[in-house]
Amino acid sequence: MQLLLVVQLQLLDKKKIITMKRLLILAVIITCGFTLKAQQLPQITQYMINDYAINPALAGMENFYQVKTTIRNQWVGVADAPRTTILSIYGSRSKHVGLGALVFNDQSGPTSRIGGSASYTYSFQLLQSIDLAFALSGGFTQFKITKQGLNVLDANDKLLLGGDVVRTAPDATFGFNFSGEKWYVGMSIPHLLSSNLDLMGDDYQRIYEDVSEGELTQHFYILGAYEHSFNTFSIEPSILFKAVSGAPAQLDLGIKTTYNDNLWIGMNYRDNGELSALAGYSIDERYVIGYSYDMMSKLGPSHEFMLGIRFVPVKESDIKYY
Secondary structure, three states: OOOOOOOEOOOOOHHHHHHHHHHHHHHHHHOOOOOOOOOOOOOOOOOOOOHHHOOHHHOOOOOOEEEEEEEEEOOOOOOOOOEEEEEEEEEEOOOOEEEEEEEEEEEEOOEEEEEEEEEEEEEEEEEOOEEEEEEEEEEEEEEEEOOOOOOOOOOOOHHHOOOOEEEEEEEEEEEEEEEOOOEEEEEEEOOOOOOEEOOOHHHHHHHHOOOOEEEOOOEEEEEEEEOEEEOOEEEEEEEEEEEEOOEEEEEEEEEEEEEOOOEEEEEEEEOOOOEEEEEEEEEOOOEEEEEEEEEOOOOOOEEEEEEEEEEOOOOHHHOOOO
16 A cells, blocks of 8 residues: 555653553554555556656657546455545647646545646757656645544544644655657656655644654656557556655566557556556547556455547548548
């Protein structure tokens, strides 16, 4: 499970140890088991299709704009399991400039995260057959902890007083990408600013005379793919490596086979033992539909849907004259 929040409790007075134990239990409940310095961003299985959500430097790689949305329901059957929605639009503004924007909503139990960003990508020819692109995106992230309805041991806990905890922080992502005719590989760094959040709220400071911190820890993503075509088929292996301080690195290996440039099937393996099946269809090179099913997870299967529109320039051969 991708881990979304960071809660760091500082003990300044030994007399508060007992009270702080109770606070720690509440913090664990509120954050649904999220641990220190762990992965805070939602995961998606169809990363090779909605690739801009991983690295904004891919915005100018195609000479047209496209809109893609990803809807993910994780661990079906588990109460308050993560639900993620991502909407992105990106494409080439000119020969060297790509633009993009992204909005997202991620819900997990009493915690939620929403945000948005816009990006600017500049690309140039590095070698005769290799392009290099740099991108920077900026926006905001808002965290919310809903106190109402929490099932805790002590309903009179003073920490439950007051309204929901809502914190907004600036956010940024830096990325770069190398690309050739049939391949690309690049790296992105989300949470570039490492903004701090007071996740426990003003009540925590007033009761315990202390400051709680939550940090948007920098993540490191490496994304790459290679497409090999023959006859009416193409095979595209892909790789996604994710790392963040305080959590085990994660490696995704995928392969996608496409027939006649419109129908594809594929598999994705995650190094925690999870396996995913993918399928999708492209209509007239313009409309894209994708689906993935994650299996072999101890917490249950996950469903992910992807819809996209490509604003491909009309070819002269497609124009009908009357």
